[in-house]
Amino acid sequence: MSLTLAYAADFPAIASTAFILPAGTTELPVTAAADLPEAARNYVAAQLAADEKLVVVNQYSHHHYYVVAEDKKTPALGLEALRQAGHKLHAQLKADKVEELFICNLTPAGASLALAEGLALTAYQFAGYKTDEKSQKASTLQRLTLVGPDLSAEKVADLQGILQGVYLARDLVNMPYSHLNATQLARQFEQAGEQAGFAVEVLDLVRIEALRMGGLLAVNQGSPEPPTFTIMEYKPDGATNQQPIVLVGKGVVFDTGGLSLKPTPNSMDMMKCDMGGAAVVVGVLTALATNKVPLHVIGLVPATDNRPGGPALAPGDVITMYSGLTVEVLNTDAEGRLILADALAFAKKYDPALVMDYATLTGSAARAIGIEGIVYMGTADEDVMHDLKKAGNATHERLVEFPLWDEYADHIKSPIADMTNLGKAEAGAISAGKFLERYTEGYDWVHFDIAGPAFLTAPDSYRGKGGTGTAVRLTYEFLKNKA
Incomplete structure (x- = not known):
């Protein structure tokens, strides 16, 4: 900056x-x-x-x-x-x-x-x-x-580090697909890691296929560009947590909707922002590493574009996910949850204390609370949810908790697979969360649907226009307090 x-x-x-x-x-x-x-x-x-x-x-x-x-x-x-x-x-x-x-x-x-x-x-x-x-x-x-x-050089430097993370997140969201396909996004992560001080490993198509990440591979089927799966790790000496905290970000670098094509204008024309969740993850890791916060944190980003070309995923297809669960794909525009599900299942290998995922996931969340806040839900205990809400209030990236009641599982039942990737017209943000929940067994988890505030089509005070970097400051505040 x-x-x-x-x-x-x-x-x-x-x-x-x-x-x-x-x-x-x-x-x-x-x-x-x-x-x-x-x-x-x-x-x-x-x-x-x-x-x-x-x-x-x-x-x-x-x-x-x-x-x-x-x-x-x-x-x-x-x-x-x-x-x-x-x-x-x-x-x-x-x-x-x-x-x-x-x-x-x-x-x-x-x-x-x-x-x-x-x-x-x-x-x-x-x-x-x-x-x-x-x-x-x-x-x-x-x-x-x-x-x-009331100030010190350390406090001011801390703010500078946070701002670097937000600026990076905004830059990535504002970059067009012509300059930021999945491979280029992974390179941006590598550069950020070199500058801030965290490790980056990028899995290519061959390794993704070897891992059988069915969700990520299925969404990528119609694209001329290969997918990537990036693992970022910040593990400083003296980290205060024995089990890592894992951040997962949706990295759909451009979303046409696939064969379930989005209308344009007003829907597809700003879909370069559909990797806003991935931008949050690298923005937070940049801030943590720059400010040397003593926490062990891992970032996972599955990345691809979603295109209707060639052998593209089709409505009605059944795919097998990394976890082994099967999914009936009713709508190829509900693709973010498919790539996130693979990453959430992969996160289990780290025996995490907490997993948090970020995604511009549903129009339902944006319609429910607008650009003024972030929808969140999860299986983490009440103390974690309270601390997150407190951090959201402190940074004015405010959170509204949606329920994950058992009844919502009925919204994604399939007659031929373990689940569908699309729920009812009602409670769309919740049924998307309920889908993700199936892949989070064995650890505490929180999902953030940032579809409303991640990308603004008109200026809004200091958030500006375009990519906002929303959820970077909130997450940093929460994690720093844990450290």
């Missing part, structure tokens, strides 16, 4: 600085007004009295930005308001052509990090493939320096 974060004990007298003020502030603290002339102080006081949340003073050689924190129902919502404020502040910084900004917090702990997070996530820009430099509107902001007694 091009934006650098740093920590300093104090800020220089002549420097563009953002001061975070407590809610309800009407008078500037001396710290925030030392070099302001009286007229400027009076102006700021008048703006604060008028309940302005962002006040700007141009000192010609530098700028002062006053960001007023907001009273919210919970501390987590207060931090989210500061991330949103960071988004608004970024627009002003861009207009003012500010290259370096100091952030000075005059409120309770954590505010500087939240404001910086909102700024940095807003500053993200996909490099893309434009050749005309004039058409690229890059942010001028290059460096954020955080100041305050």
Whole structure:
């Protein structure tokens, strides 16, 4: 990432600085007004009295930005308001052509990090493939320096590592299939591992066939490109967990729907994002390894595109999965669960303490709760589910738990195989989860359906437009707390 974060004990007298003020502030603290002339102080006081949340003073050689924190129902919502404020502040910084900004917090702990997070996530820009430099509107902001007694160089570096993971996840989701087939995705994983410090092993078609990963091979049948199965492992010295935590990500690099062809426009035209779950896995591993979090974590990504060519999988076909279970394929556009099922069954070999999978899996989840949250469900105990929800609230990547009641198994019964790959029109996200559950025996498991927030078709504050990297910050928060 091009934006650098740093920590300093104090800020220089002549420097563009953002001061975070407590809610309800009407008078500037001396710290925030030392070099302001009286007229400027009076102006700021008048703006604060008028309940302005962002006040700007141009000192010609530098700028002062006053960001007023907001009273919210919970501390987590207060931090989210500061991330949103960071988004608004970024627009002003861009207009003012500010290259370096100091952030000075005059409120309770954590505010500087939240404001910086909102700024940095807003500053993200996909490099893309434009050749005309004039058409690229890059942010001028290059460096954020955080100041305050509630901070440390370690805390700031931790945020930088998280942002690197989110930026990587966004980049991968934004890359088109022409530049990111399954083999190219695996190469991206290898590069990430080399840079961050985790091991990567890529299984090719021959090894996938030898393992009899029937779900992954079936989805790949119609493609001219071979599939890959990538194993990423971060195992630092002094890891606090004896059993690894396994992350599984759906890596469908482009989804036409197969023979159950998707309509276009509005469905197929953004299906480069169908590997959003895979992007979460490598984003989290990048953040963990960069920040040297003492946890043993393994990432598994089955990857392929889903095409209707040649001997493509057909509705009505019966396939045998890696686990040995048979599946009647009623719809080839319900392909993500097929490749995830092979990876979930493969995860058992690691004797994991917990397995979490991420997938842009169902339109049902997106319709149920929109882009505002993530659907999750699983067999993990209530403490794990609670801790995940708490992490989701802390990062504002909020979770809504769906049930996995026994009755939902009836939705995927088949007269000729162990199950079908498609449930009823109702509870589609749950029947997809119920399908995956069949492959998770022997360990605790949580499934995240990120279909709603993983890729946005319109800008949404600091999440931007396109790939959002959703669930990277949530998962990192959860895992770091476990460490």
